[in-house]
Each structure stands twice: as C-alpha cells, then as structure tokens.
Amino acid sequence: MARIESGTAVLQLKAEDMDALFHRVNTVFEEDIRKKNLQYHADLDIRHHYVVCDQTKLQEIMLNIISNAIKYTPEGHSIHVEIHEAASENPSKIHYIFSCEDTGIGMSEEYLPHIYEEFSREHTTTENKVQGTGLGLSIIKSMIELMDGSIQVESRQGIGTKFTVDLSFDIASKEEVYGNQNAMKPPAIHTIKGTRILLVEDNELNAEIAKTVLEDVGALITRVEDGQQAVKLFKEKPAGTFDAILMDLMMPVMDGYTATKKIRSLEHSDAKTIPIIAMTANAFQEDAEKCIAVGMNAHLAKPLNIEKMMTTICHLVKKKNE
Numbered sequence: 001m002a003r004i005e006s007g008t009a010v011l012q013l014k015a016e017d018m019d020a021l022f023h024r025v026n027t028v029f030e031e032d033i034r035k036k037n038l039q040y041h042a043d044l045d046i047r048h049h050y051v052v053c054d055q056t057k058l059q060e061i062m063l064n065i066i067s068n069a070i071k072y073t074p075e076g077h078s079i080h081v082e083i084h085e086a087a088s089e090n091p092s093k094i095h096y097i098f099s100c101e102d103t104g105i106g107m108s109e110e111y112l113p114h115i116y117e118e119f120s121r122e123h124t125t126t127e128n129k130v131q132g133t134g135l136g137l138s139i140i141k142s143m144i145e146l147m148d149g150s151i152q153v154e155s156r157q158g159i160g161t162k163f164t165v166d167l168s169f170d171i172a173s174k175e176e177v178y179g180n181q182n183a184m185k186p187p188a189i190h191t192i193k194g195t196r197i198l199l200v201e202d203n204e205l206n207a208e209i210a211k212t213v214l215e216d217v218g219a220l221i222t223r224v225e226d227g228q229q230a231v232k233l234f235k236e237k238p239a240g241t242f243d244a245i246l247m248d249l250m251m252p253v254m255d256g257y258t259a260t261k262k263i264r265s266l267e268h269s270d271a272k273t274i275p276i277i278a279m280t281a282n283a284f285q286e287d288a289e290k291c292i293a294v295g296m297n298a299h300l301a302k303p304l305n306i307e308k309m310m311t312t313i314c315h316l317v318k319k320k321n322e
Contacts (some may be wrong), residue, residue: 015051022062024305036076038078046085057147079103083099085097105157106159107161108157112153117138197313198223199214207223226251226259227247231262231263231266234263239268260291263295
C-alpha cells in the first residue's frame with residue numbers, strides 16, 4: 001500500500017500468453033478446491049491470446065479474488081471464474097472482462113461501500129473464523145486502477161458474491177511472447193534431464209510441487225529446508241555434485257540472500273560459478289535487483305511458471321559449462 005500511495009509502484013510490462021497465465025492461476029487452487037469439495041468452473045473465451053501486461057500484478061489480482069471466493073464459499077458450493085473478450089473501441093487494444101462468481105456467504109448491503117477500505121472486514125467473516133488482514137481488496141483495487149481498469153462487486157448475504165474486473169491491454173504477438181525463449185534454448189523439457197539441482201525450500205508443499213515437476217522431466221533433486229543447511233551441504237560436497245541451486249528467499253534459520261553470499265564466499269571450486277536461482281513471492285523490480293546484487297543469477301516469481309523455470313535452469317547450466 002505504501003508503494004502504491006506514494007506513487008512508486010510501477011507496471012513491469014511485457015508480452016504474455018493469457019492462456020498460460022490463466023492456467024497457472026487456476027492450478028494454484030486445485031488442492032483447496034478438492035479439500036472443500038467445491039464445484040469450480042473456469043472458462044477462457046478470448047480471440048486474442050497474447051497481450052502486453054504486468055504478469056505478476058495481473059496474476060495477483062486474479063489470485064486474490066479467487067482466493068477470497070474459495071475462503072468464503074462453504075463446502076460443496078460453487079465458484080465460476082471466467083475471462084471473456086469484449087468489443088474494444090481502440091483497434092490496438094484488447095478489452096478483457098474477468099469475473100469470479102460464488103455461492104458463498106456473501107456480504108451485506110451496508111458493508112459493500114466499505115469493501116475496498118484498508119483493514120476493512122465485515123463482522124460475519126470474523127464470526128466465521130476466516131483469517132485475513134483486510135488489506136487484499138484495497139491493494140487489488142489500487143493495482144487495477146494503476147492499469148487504468150475498474151472493479152465492481154455485487155453481493156447478497158447468504159446468496160453469494162460476484163466480482164467483475166475490466167482491463168484493456170495492448171495486443172502482442174506469439175513471437176513477442178516466445179521468440180526470445182526459443183532463440184535462447186530449445187524447449188527446456190528436452191534438456192533438463194540429468195541436471196543435478198539443490199532445492200532450498202522450507203515450505204513442504206512448495207518443495208514437493210517443485211521436486212515432483214522437476215523429477216518428472218528427469219532432473220535429480222536434493223532438497224534442504226533452509227539456507228544454513230544449503231551452505232553446509234554445498235561446502236561438504238565435492239565440485240560437480242550440483243549443476244544449479246534453486247533458492248527460496250524467506251526461510252527460517254538463514255534466508256536465501258545470506259545463504260547465497262556465504263556460498264559465493266566459500267573456498268570451493270564451484271562457489272563462484274554454480275547458477276543460483278531465486279524463487280520468491282517478492283516480485284518487485286528492486287527484489288530482483290537485490291537477488292542479483294548478492295550473487296544470484298536469476299529471479300523467478302511465485303507462483304512459478306514451470307516452463308520458464310526449466311528454461312532458466314537450462315540456459316544458466318549451459319552457460320556455466322561453456
């Protein structure tokens with residue numbers, strides 16, 4: 001909120017694939033949906049699939065709204081998420097309408113005018129023991145306005161809630177989205193087999209997902225739970241044991257920044273050259289710059305784009321071995 005209110009929040013615009021982005025957003029909630037036995041439907045009805053946008057902020061908008069729907073929708077009820085393309089007055093622009101409608105607990109008519117206020121939460125959410133700070137929708141509304149978009153909400157207590165977000169983006173091409181990646185390296189899925197990766201991640205679920213995905217394409221994974229364990233293991237193992245390190249940033253005992261600096265300072269023949277790739281929910285530009293400043297080679301924002309992660313690993317490992 002401080003960044004937004006001070007005017008220092010800026011959009012990091014880049015050509016993106018809306019199909020891939022929408023798929024990533026929806027896969028984040030698969031386990032939550034299964035646990036609550038929700039009827040979840042996601043539809044993408046668009047003609048133009050490539051746009052220039054801030055992927056991280058756009059994902060955060062969708063993730064927050066869908067997360068709230070899941071949080072406030074009782075077991076067995078339904079949620080419908082959709083992106084459809086509306087007519088655009090500007091031929092160089094694409095007009096998307098994102099909506100999320102649930103049959104959850106809903107909100108009272110009296111509360112709706114306060115929904116975007118900082119730290120605002122309706123008393124019924126507290127009564128239902130739903131945790132939260134009340135900052136999410138305030139931040140999301142500010143992000144949408146930063147994109148020159150709008151957000152509307154309709155809700156009835158005991159009936160459900162519908163959020164509708166209108167956003168317009170410049171049109172991009174497939175080549176703008178994938179051209180650089182294709183030029184950098186053949187598809188990562190064919191080249192990561194046999195790569196030995198040290199995975200440094202304290203969260204069990206995040207670690208299991210990353211480990212499973214990478215092992216499915218042939219990578220060999222060793223996982224530790226914090227930066228101190230990573231430094232110790234790297235120091236003990238002979239040169240060539242690992243081809244790359246995937247490093248979470250926010251961890252107990254020792255964070256990823258400190259661990260990276262310690263690894264880079266070791267008297268170890270791989271210490272200066274092994275690729276270290278940050279995995280973090282901190283997606284601001286200055287966070288990426290801080291990662292590079294402490295000796296990391298790349299910065300991947302969560303939720304992870306699996307193809308981008310594998311492409312990054314392949315590129316950096318090849319560069320190290322050249």
